[in-house]
Amino acid sequence: MKRTGIFFLYLIGERLNDFPEELAGILDRTNISFYEAFYELTPTPEELLLKVHSPQMVDRVKQTLYYETALYSTGGTVQAAERIWRNEIGNAFVFTGTGDHHAGRDYFGGGCHFNGAALAIAKLRGEFGARRFAILDTDSHHGDGTRDIFKDDEDVLHVCLCSQNLDDSTNVDIAIPYSITDEQYLGILEAEFTPRIADFKPEIIFWEFGYDATSGDYGSKGLSLDCHTEIARIVSRAADSVCQGRMIAILCGGSRRDIARYCIPRIINCLAE
Ligand SMILES: [Zn+2]
Ligand SMILES: [Zn+2]
Known part of the structure:
Protein backbone atom coordinates (compact mmCIF):
# COMPACT_ATOMS: atom_id res chain seq x y z
CA MET A 1 0.00 0.00 0.00
CA LYS A 2 1.36 3.41 -0.94
CA ARG A 3 1.10 6.66 0.98
CA THR A 4 -0.71 9.04 -1.32
CA GLY A 5 -1.03 12.79 -0.88
CA ILE A 6 -4.04 14.65 -2.25
CA PHE A 7 -3.52 18.38 -2.82
CA PHE A 8 -6.73 20.36 -2.99
CA LEU A 9 -7.98 23.88 -3.50
CA TYR A 10 -11.48 25.27 -3.80
CA LEU A 11 -10.78 27.77 -6.58
CA ILE A 12 -11.24 25.17 -9.27
CA GLY A 13 -14.38 25.81 -11.25
CA GLU A 14 -17.60 23.99 -11.95
CA ARG A 15 -16.08 20.75 -13.29
CA LEU A 16 -14.85 19.85 -9.80
CA ASN A 17 -17.94 20.87 -7.84
CA ASP A 18 -18.40 17.31 -6.57
CA PHE A 19 -15.07 17.40 -4.74
CA PRO A 20 -13.85 16.83 -2.13
CA GLU A 21 -17.21 15.15 -1.25
CA GLU A 22 -16.64 12.44 -3.87
CA LEU A 23 -13.47 11.45 -2.00
CA ALA A 24 -15.40 10.64 1.20
CA GLY A 25 -14.44 6.97 1.49
CA ILE A 26 -10.89 7.65 0.35
CA LEU A 27 -10.02 10.43 2.78
CA VAL A 52 10.89 29.11 -14.55
CA HIS A 53 8.92 32.07 -15.92
CA SER A 54 10.01 35.52 -17.06
CA PRO A 55 9.33 38.49 -14.76
CA GLN A 56 7.15 40.01 -17.52
CA MET A 57 5.01 36.91 -17.67
CA VAL A 58 4.62 36.74 -13.90
CA ASP A 59 3.45 40.37 -14.00
CA ARG A 60 0.96 39.58 -16.76
CA VAL A 61 -0.51 36.63 -14.84
CA LYS A 62 -0.81 38.88 -11.77
CA GLN A 63 -3.25 40.99 -13.74
CA THR A 64 -5.57 38.06 -14.47
CA LEU A 65 -8.37 36.75 -12.27
CA TYR A 66 -6.51 33.44 -12.02
CA TYR A 67 -3.32 34.56 -10.29
CA GLU A 68 -4.19 33.19 -6.87
CA THR A 69 -5.65 29.99 -8.35
CA ALA A 70 -2.45 29.49 -10.34
CA LEU A 71 -0.29 30.02 -7.25
CA TYR A 72 -2.19 27.36 -5.29
CA SER A 73 -2.57 24.97 -8.23
CA THR A 74 1.18 24.93 -8.86
CA GLY A 75 1.82 25.12 -5.11
CA GLY A 76 0.17 21.69 -4.85
CA THR A 77 2.59 20.15 -7.31
CA VAL A 78 5.62 21.85 -5.77
CA GLN A 79 4.62 20.74 -2.31
CA ALA A 80 3.79 17.21 -3.47
CA ALA A 81 7.32 16.91 -4.88
CA GLU A 82 8.84 18.26 -1.69
CA ARG A 83 6.86 15.89 0.52
CA ILE A 84 7.79 12.95 -1.69
CA TRP A 85 11.47 13.88 -1.35
CA ARG A 86 11.09 14.18 2.41
CA ASN A 87 9.55 10.69 2.34
CA GLU A 88 6.30 11.87 3.93
CA ILE A 89 4.28 10.48 1.01
CA GLY A 90 5.09 8.13 -1.87
CA ASN A 91 3.02 9.68 -4.67
CA ALA A 92 0.36 12.34 -5.15
CA PHE A 93 -2.72 13.57 -6.96
CA VAL A 94 -2.92 17.34 -7.44
CA PHE A 95 -6.24 19.10 -8.07
CA THR A 96 -5.77 22.28 -10.08
CA PHE A 108 0.45 31.35 -21.00
CA GLY A 109 -3.03 30.47 -22.27
CA GLY A 110 -5.50 27.65 -22.80
CA GLY A 111 -6.45 27.52 -19.13
CA CYS A 112 -2.81 27.25 -17.99
CA HIS A 113 -1.08 30.12 -16.18
CA PHE A 114 2.06 28.78 -14.50
CA ASN A 115 3.72 25.41 -15.11
CA GLY A 116 3.51 23.38 -11.92
CA ALA A 117 5.64 20.44 -13.08
CA ALA A 118 8.38 22.84 -14.19
CA LEU A 119 8.22 24.69 -10.88
CA ALA A 120 8.44 21.42 -8.95
CA ILE A 121 11.46 20.41 -11.01
CA ALA A 122 13.12 23.77 -10.26
CA LYS A 123 12.44 23.21 -6.57
CA LEU A 124 13.79 19.64 -6.56
CA ARG A 125 16.92 20.69 -8.42
CA GLY A 126 17.58 23.74 -6.30
CA GLU A 127 16.94 22.31 -2.87
CA PHE A 128 17.11 18.55 -3.06
CA GLY A 129 19.78 17.85 -5.67
CA ALA A 130 17.45 15.78 -7.87
CA ARG A 131 18.66 15.57 -11.46
CA ARG A 132 16.49 13.53 -13.81
CA PHE A 133 12.79 13.94 -14.44
CA ALA A 134 10.11 12.62 -16.76
CA ILE A 135 6.85 14.25 -17.76
CA LEU A 136 4.08 12.24 -19.45
CA ASP A 137 1.27 14.26 -20.99
CA THR A 138 -2.00 12.46 -21.79
CA ASP A 139 -4.11 15.58 -22.21
CA SER A 140 -5.61 15.55 -25.71
CA HIS A 141 -3.57 18.59 -26.82
CA HIS A 142 0.14 19.22 -27.32
CA GLY A 143 2.00 20.36 -24.20
CA ASP A 144 3.60 23.35 -25.92
CA GLY A 145 4.43 25.24 -22.72
CA THR A 146 6.19 22.28 -21.12
CA ARG A 147 8.08 21.67 -24.37
CA ASP A 148 9.10 25.35 -24.52
CA CYS A 160 3.42 13.88 -25.06
CA LEU A 161 0.46 12.04 -26.59
CA CYS A 162 -1.15 14.64 -28.82
CA SER A 163 -1.73 15.23 -32.56
CA GLN A 164 1.81 15.35 -33.96
CA ASN A 165 4.83 13.09 -34.19
CA LEU A 166 8.35 13.89 -33.00
CA ASP A 167 11.15 11.67 -31.77
CA ASP A 168 14.03 13.96 -30.84
CA SER A 169 16.01 12.61 -27.91
CA THR A 170 14.17 13.78 -24.77
CA ASN A 171 11.36 15.45 -26.75
CA VAL A 172 8.77 12.93 -27.88
CA ASP A 173 5.34 13.48 -29.40
CA ILE A 174 3.02 10.73 -30.49
CA ALA A 175 0.04 11.50 -32.71
CA ILE A 176 -3.14 9.89 -31.41
CA PRO A 177 -5.78 9.45 -34.10
CA TYR A 178 -9.42 10.28 -33.47
CA SER A 179 -11.66 7.37 -32.48
CA ILE A 180 -8.83 5.27 -31.15
CA THR A 181 -9.78 2.33 -28.94
CA ASP A 182 -8.58 2.13 -25.33
CA GLU A 183 -6.65 -0.97 -26.25
CA GLN A 184 -4.78 0.83 -29.03
CA TYR A 185 -4.11 3.89 -26.87
CA LEU A 186 -2.78 1.83 -23.98
CA GLY A 187 -0.72 -0.22 -26.43
CA ILE A 188 0.92 2.98 -27.74
CA LEU A 189 1.60 4.10 -24.19
CA GLU A 190 3.21 0.77 -23.26
CA ALA A 191 5.29 0.79 -26.44
CA GLU A 192 6.39 4.44 -26.39
CA PHE A 193 6.47 5.43 -22.73
CA THR A 194 7.42 2.37 -20.67
CA PRO A 195 10.71 1.50 -22.49
CA ARG A 196 11.77 5.17 -22.61
CA ILE A 197 11.27 5.45 -18.86
CA ALA A 198 13.28 2.27 -18.31
CA ASP A 199 16.17 3.71 -20.37
CA PHE A 200 16.01 7.25 -19.04
CA LYS A 201 15.66 6.35 -15.35
CA PRO A 202 14.03 9.51 -14.02
CA GLU A 203 13.93 10.10 -10.26
CA ILE A 204 10.24 11.04 -10.45
CA ILE A 205 7.47 10.98 -13.06
CA PHE A 206 5.02 13.85 -13.49
CA TRP A 207 1.81 12.84 -15.23
CA GLU A 208 -0.17 15.66 -16.84
CA PHE A 209 -3.56 13.99 -16.54
CA GLY A 210 -6.02 15.70 -18.87
CA TYR A 211 -9.31 13.94 -19.41
CA ASP A 212 -10.39 16.03 -22.40
CA ALA A 213 -9.57 13.12 -24.77
CA THR A 214 -12.46 11.13 -23.22
CA SER A 215 -15.37 10.41 -25.55
CA GLY A 216 -17.81 13.33 -25.28
CA ASP A 217 -15.40 15.92 -23.88
CA TYR A 218 -13.99 18.84 -25.89
CA GLY A 219 -10.78 17.13 -27.06
CA SER A 220 -12.37 13.72 -27.60
CA ALA A 232 -2.60 5.54 -14.07
CA ARG A 233 -1.74 1.87 -13.65
CA ILE A 234 0.88 2.00 -16.42
CA VAL A 235 2.49 5.18 -15.03
CA SER A 236 2.44 3.80 -11.50
CA ARG A 237 4.08 0.55 -12.61
CA ALA A 238 6.75 2.48 -14.53
CA ALA A 239 7.41 4.60 -11.42
CA ASP A 240 7.65 1.45 -9.29
CA SER A 241 10.22 -0.03 -11.63
CA VAL A 242 12.56 2.99 -11.91
CA CYS A 243 11.98 5.54 -9.15
CA GLN A 244 10.57 3.84 -6.03
CA GLY A 245 7.03 4.65 -7.12
CA ARG A 246 7.57 8.42 -7.10
CA MET A 247 4.93 10.03 -9.31
CA ILE A 248 2.61 13.01 -9.27
CA ALA A 249 -0.65 13.10 -11.22
CA ILE A 250 -1.51 16.71 -12.06
CA LEU A 251 -5.00 17.53 -13.26
CA CYS A 252 -4.90 19.15 -16.68
CA GLY A 253 -7.66 19.61 -19.32
CA GLY A 254 -11.22 18.27 -19.33
CA SER A 255 -14.54 19.98 -18.75
CA ARG A 256 -17.20 17.45 -17.82
CA ARG A 257 -18.15 17.14 -14.21
CA ASP A 258 -19.41 13.55 -14.57
CA ILE A 259 -16.11 12.41 -16.07
CA ALA A 260 -14.13 14.02 -13.25
CA ARG A 261 -16.42 12.39 -10.72
CA TYR A 262 -15.90 8.97 -12.28
CA CYS A 263 -12.18 9.10 -13.04
CA ILE A 264 -10.50 10.99 -10.22
CA PRO A 265 -11.45 8.73 -7.28
CA ARG A 266 -10.46 5.66 -9.32
CA ILE A 267 -7.10 7.16 -10.22
CA ILE A 268 -6.44 8.05 -6.58
CA ASN A 269 -7.37 4.50 -5.56
CA CYS A 270 -4.92 3.18 -8.12
CA LEU A 271 -2.13 5.45 -6.81
CA ALA A 272 -2.84 4.36 -3.25
CA GLU A 273 -2.80 0.61 -3.98
ZN1 LIG B 1 -6.28 19.70 -23.59
ZN1 LIG C 1 2.81 16.89 -27.98
Whole structure:
Protein backbone atom coordinates (compact mmCIF):
# COMPACT_ATOMS: atom_id res chain seq x y z
CA MET A 1 0.00 0.00 0.00
CA LYS A 2 1.36 3.41 -0.94
CA ARG A 3 1.10 6.66 0.98
CA THR A 4 -0.71 9.04 -1.32
CA GLY A 5 -1.03 12.79 -0.88
CA ILE A 6 -4.04 14.65 -2.25
CA PHE A 7 -3.52 18.38 -2.82
CA PHE A 8 -6.73 20.36 -2.99
CA LEU A 9 -7.98 23.88 -3.50
CA TYR A 10 -11.48 25.27 -3.80
CA LEU A 11 -10.78 27.77 -6.58
CA ILE A 12 -11.24 25.17 -9.27
CA GLY A 13 -14.38 25.81 -11.25
CA GLU A 14 -17.60 23.99 -11.95
CA ARG A 15 -16.08 20.75 -13.29
CA LEU A 16 -14.85 19.85 -9.80
CA ASN A 17 -17.94 20.87 -7.84
CA ASP A 18 -18.40 17.31 -6.57
CA PHE A 19 -15.07 17.40 -4.74
CA PRO A 20 -13.85 16.83 -2.13
CA GLU A 21 -17.21 15.15 -1.25
CA GLU A 22 -16.64 12.44 -3.87
CA LEU A 23 -13.47 11.45 -2.00
CA ALA A 24 -15.40 10.64 1.20
CA GLY A 25 -14.44 6.97 1.49
CA ILE A 26 -10.89 7.65 0.35
CA LEU A 27 -10.02 10.43 2.78
CA ASP A 28 -10.69 8.20 5.79
CA ARG A 29 -7.94 5.81 4.87
CA THR A 30 -4.76 5.85 6.93
CA ASN A 31 -2.46 5.87 3.89
CA ILE A 32 -4.08 9.01 2.45
CA SER A 33 -3.01 12.54 3.40
CA PHE A 34 -5.15 15.52 2.43
CA TYR A 35 -3.50 18.92 2.00
CA GLU A 36 -5.82 21.84 1.51
CA ALA A 37 -5.14 25.35 0.21
CA PHE A 38 -5.00 28.07 2.87
CA TYR A 39 -4.13 25.39 5.45
CA GLU A 40 -1.33 22.90 4.75
CA LEU A 41 -1.08 23.83 1.08
CA THR A 42 0.81 27.06 0.48
CA PRO A 43 1.08 29.14 -2.72
CA THR A 44 4.17 29.02 -4.94
CA PRO A 45 6.50 31.85 -3.85
CA GLU A 46 7.45 34.44 -6.46
CA GLU A 47 11.13 33.60 -6.10
CA LEU A 48 10.42 30.10 -7.42
CA LEU A 49 8.11 31.38 -10.20
CA LEU A 50 11.02 33.45 -11.49
CA LYS A 51 13.23 30.36 -11.80
CA VAL A 52 10.89 29.11 -14.55
CA HIS A 53 8.92 32.07 -15.92
CA SER A 54 10.01 35.52 -17.06
CA PRO A 55 9.33 38.49 -14.76
CA GLN A 56 7.15 40.01 -17.52
CA MET A 57 5.01 36.91 -17.67
CA VAL A 58 4.62 36.74 -13.90
CA ASP A 59 3.45 40.37 -14.00
CA ARG A 60 0.96 39.58 -16.76
CA VAL A 61 -0.51 36.63 -14.84
CA LYS A 62 -0.81 38.88 -11.77
CA GLN A 63 -3.25 40.99 -13.74
CA THR A 64 -5.57 38.06 -14.47
CA LEU A 65 -8.37 36.75 -12.27
CA TYR A 66 -6.51 33.44 -12.02
CA TYR A 67 -3.32 34.56 -10.29
CA GLU A 68 -4.19 33.19 -6.87
CA THR A 69 -5.65 29.99 -8.35
CA ALA A 70 -2.45 29.49 -10.34
CA LEU A 71 -0.29 30.02 -7.25
CA TYR A 72 -2.19 27.36 -5.29
CA SER A 73 -2.57 24.97 -8.23
CA THR A 74 1.18 24.93 -8.86
CA GLY A 75 1.82 25.12 -5.11
CA GLY A 76 0.17 21.69 -4.85
CA THR A 77 2.59 20.15 -7.31
CA VAL A 78 5.62 21.85 -5.77
CA GLN A 79 4.62 20.74 -2.31
CA ALA A 80 3.79 17.21 -3.47
CA ALA A 81 7.32 16.91 -4.88
CA GLU A 82 8.84 18.26 -1.69
CA ARG A 83 6.86 15.89 0.52
CA ILE A 84 7.79 12.95 -1.69
CA TRP A 85 11.47 13.88 -1.35
CA ARG A 86 11.09 14.18 2.41
CA ASN A 87 9.55 10.69 2.34
CA GLU A 88 6.30 11.87 3.93
CA ILE A 89 4.28 10.48 1.01
CA GLY A 90 5.09 8.13 -1.87
CA ASN A 91 3.02 9.68 -4.67
CA ALA A 92 0.36 12.34 -5.15
CA PHE A 93 -2.72 13.57 -6.96
CA VAL A 94 -2.92 17.34 -7.44
CA PHE A 95 -6.24 19.10 -8.07
CA THR A 96 -5.77 22.28 -10.08
CA GLY A 97 -7.84 25.27 -11.08
CA THR A 98 -5.39 26.23 -13.81
CA GLY A 99 -3.32 23.71 -15.77
CA ASP A 100 0.38 23.43 -16.55
CA HIS A 101 1.12 22.38 -20.04
CA HIS A 102 0.28 25.47 -22.14
CA ALA A 103 2.31 27.70 -19.79
CA GLY A 104 5.79 28.28 -21.21
CA ARG A 105 8.72 30.36 -20.07
CA ASP A 106 7.23 33.61 -21.27
CA TYR A 107 3.64 32.89 -22.30
CA PHE A 108 0.45 31.35 -21.00
CA GLY A 109 -3.03 30.47 -22.27
CA GLY A 110 -5.50 27.65 -22.80
CA GLY A 111 -6.45 27.52 -19.13
CA CYS A 112 -2.81 27.25 -17.99
CA HIS A 113 -1.08 30.12 -16.18
CA PHE A 114 2.06 28.78 -14.50
CA ASN A 115 3.72 25.41 -15.11
CA GLY A 116 3.51 23.38 -11.92
CA ALA A 117 5.64 20.44 -13.08
CA ALA A 118 8.38 22.84 -14.19
CA LEU A 119 8.22 24.69 -10.88
CA ALA A 120 8.44 21.42 -8.95
CA ILE A 121 11.46 20.41 -11.01
CA ALA A 122 13.12 23.77 -10.26
CA LYS A 123 12.44 23.21 -6.57
CA LEU A 124 13.79 19.64 -6.56
CA ARG A 125 16.92 20.69 -8.42
CA GLY A 126 17.58 23.74 -6.30
CA GLU A 127 16.94 22.31 -2.87
CA PHE A 128 17.11 18.55 -3.06
CA GLY A 129 19.78 17.85 -5.67
CA ALA A 130 17.45 15.78 -7.87
CA ARG A 131 18.66 15.57 -11.46
CA ARG A 132 16.49 13.53 -13.81
CA PHE A 133 12.79 13.94 -14.44
CA ALA A 134 10.11 12.62 -16.76
CA ILE A 135 6.85 14.25 -17.76
CA LEU A 136 4.08 12.24 -19.45
CA ASP A 137 1.27 14.26 -20.99
CA THR A 138 -2.00 12.46 -21.79
CA ASP A 139 -4.11 15.58 -22.21
CA SER A 140 -5.61 15.55 -25.71
CA HIS A 141 -3.57 18.59 -26.82
CA HIS A 142 0.14 19.22 -27.32
CA GLY A 143 2.00 20.36 -24.20
CA ASP A 144 3.60 23.35 -25.92
CA GLY A 145 4.43 25.24 -22.72
CA THR A 146 6.19 22.28 -21.12
CA ARG A 147 8.08 21.67 -24.37
CA ASP A 148 9.10 25.35 -24.52
CA ILE A 149 10.61 25.15 -21.04
CA PHE A 150 12.41 21.80 -21.42
CA LYS A 151 13.20 21.35 -25.12
CA ASP A 152 16.95 21.87 -24.61
CA ASP A 153 17.10 20.17 -21.21
CA GLU A 154 18.57 16.70 -21.56
CA ASP A 155 17.67 15.78 -17.99
CA VAL A 156 13.94 16.09 -18.61
CA LEU A 157 12.18 13.49 -20.75
CA HIS A 158 8.91 14.85 -22.14
CA VAL A 159 6.56 12.28 -23.69
CA CYS A 160 3.42 13.88 -25.06
CA LEU A 161 0.46 12.04 -26.59
CA CYS A 162 -1.15 14.64 -28.82
CA SER A 163 -1.73 15.23 -32.56
CA GLN A 164 1.81 15.35 -33.96
CA ASN A 165 4.83 13.09 -34.19
CA LEU A 166 8.35 13.89 -33.00
CA ASP A 167 11.15 11.67 -31.77
CA ASP A 168 14.03 13.96 -30.84
CA SER A 169 16.01 12.61 -27.91
CA THR A 170 14.17 13.78 -24.77
CA ASN A 171 11.36 15.45 -26.75
CA VAL A 172 8.77 12.93 -27.88
CA ASP A 173 5.34 13.48 -29.40
CA ILE A 174 3.02 10.73 -30.49
CA ALA A 175 0.04 11.50 -32.71
CA ILE A 176 -3.14 9.89 -31.41
CA PRO A 177 -5.78 9.45 -34.10
CA TYR A 178 -9.42 10.28 -33.47
CA SER A 179 -11.66 7.37 -32.48
CA ILE A 180 -8.83 5.27 -31.15
CA THR A 181 -9.78 2.33 -28.94
CA ASP A 182 -8.58 2.13 -25.33
CA GLU A 183 -6.65 -0.97 -26.25
CA GLN A 184 -4.78 0.83 -29.03
CA TYR A 185 -4.11 3.89 -26.87
CA LEU A 186 -2.78 1.83 -23.98
CA GLY A 187 -0.72 -0.22 -26.43
CA ILE A 188 0.92 2.98 -27.74
CA LEU A 189 1.60 4.10 -24.19
CA GLU A 190 3.21 0.77 -23.26
CA ALA A 191 5.29 0.79 -26.44
CA GLU A 192 6.39 4.44 -26.39
CA PHE A 193 6.47 5.43 -22.73
CA THR A 194 7.42 2.37 -20.67
CA PRO A 195 10.71 1.50 -22.49
CA ARG A 196 11.77 5.17 -22.61
CA ILE A 197 11.27 5.45 -18.86
CA ALA A 198 13.28 2.27 -18.31
CA ASP A 199 16.17 3.71 -20.37
CA PHE A 200 16.01 7.25 -19.04
CA LYS A 201 15.66 6.35 -15.35
CA PRO A 202 14.03 9.51 -14.02
CA GLU A 203 13.93 10.10 -10.26
CA ILE A 204 10.24 11.04 -10.45
CA ILE A 205 7.47 10.98 -13.06
CA PHE A 206 5.02 13.85 -13.49
CA TRP A 207 1.81 12.84 -15.23
CA GLU A 208 -0.17 15.66 -16.84
CA PHE A 209 -3.56 13.99 -16.54
CA GLY A 210 -6.02 15.70 -18.87
CA TYR A 211 -9.31 13.94 -19.41
CA ASP A 212 -10.39 16.03 -22.40
CA ALA A 213 -9.57 13.12 -24.77
CA THR A 214 -12.46 11.13 -23.22
CA SER A 215 -15.37 10.41 -25.55
CA GLY A 216 -17.81 13.33 -25.28
CA ASP A 217 -15.40 15.92 -23.88
CA TYR A 218 -13.99 18.84 -25.89
CA GLY A 219 -10.78 17.13 -27.06
CA SER A 220 -12.37 13.72 -27.60
CA LYS A 221 -10.20 11.01 -29.08
CA GLY A 222 -12.81 8.44 -28.11
CA LEU A 223 -11.24 7.18 -24.88
CA SER A 224 -13.54 5.48 -22.39
CA LEU A 225 -13.88 6.58 -18.78
CA ASP A 226 -11.90 3.58 -17.59
CA CYS A 227 -8.96 4.28 -19.88
CA HIS A 228 -7.60 6.90 -17.45
CA THR A 229 -7.37 4.39 -14.60
CA GLU A 230 -5.47 2.07 -16.91
CA ILE A 231 -3.09 4.92 -17.81
CA ALA A 232 -2.60 5.54 -14.07
CA ARG A 233 -1.74 1.87 -13.65
CA ILE A 234 0.88 2.00 -16.42
CA VAL A 235 2.49 5.18 -15.03
CA SER A 236 2.44 3.80 -11.50
CA ARG A 237 4.08 0.55 -12.61
CA ALA A 238 6.75 2.48 -14.53
CA ALA A 239 7.41 4.60 -11.42
CA ASP A 240 7.65 1.45 -9.29
CA SER A 241 10.22 -0.03 -11.63
CA VAL A 242 12.56 2.99 -11.91
CA CYS A 243 11.98 5.54 -9.15
CA GLN A 244 10.57 3.84 -6.03
CA GLY A 245 7.03 4.65 -7.12
CA ARG A 246 7.57 8.42 -7.10
CA MET A 247 4.93 10.03 -9.31
CA ILE A 248 2.61 13.01 -9.27
CA ALA A 249 -0.65 13.10 -11.22
CA ILE A 250 -1.51 16.71 -12.06
CA LEU A 251 -5.00 17.53 -13.26
CA CYS A 252 -4.90 19.15 -16.68
CA GLY A 253 -7.66 19.61 -19.32
CA GLY A 254 -11.22 18.27 -19.33
CA SER A 255 -14.54 19.98 -18.75
CA ARG A 256 -17.20 17.45 -17.82
CA ARG A 257 -18.15 17.14 -14.21
CA ASP A 258 -19.41 13.55 -14.57
CA ILE A 259 -16.11 12.41 -16.07
CA ALA A 260 -14.13 14.02 -13.25
CA ARG A 261 -16.42 12.39 -10.72
CA TYR A 262 -15.90 8.97 -12.28
CA CYS A 263 -12.18 9.10 -13.04
CA ILE A 264 -10.50 10.99 -10.22
CA PRO A 265 -11.45 8.73 -7.28
CA ARG A 266 -10.46 5.66 -9.32
CA ILE A 267 -7.10 7.16 -10.22
CA ILE A 268 -6.44 8.05 -6.58
CA ASN A 269 -7.37 4.50 -5.56
CA CYS A 270 -4.92 3.18 -8.12
CA LEU A 271 -2.13 5.45 -6.81
CA ALA A 272 -2.84 4.36 -3.25
CA GLU A 273 -2.80 0.61 -3.98
ZN1 LIG B 1 -6.28 19.70 -23.59
ZN1 LIG C 1 2.81 16.89 -27.98
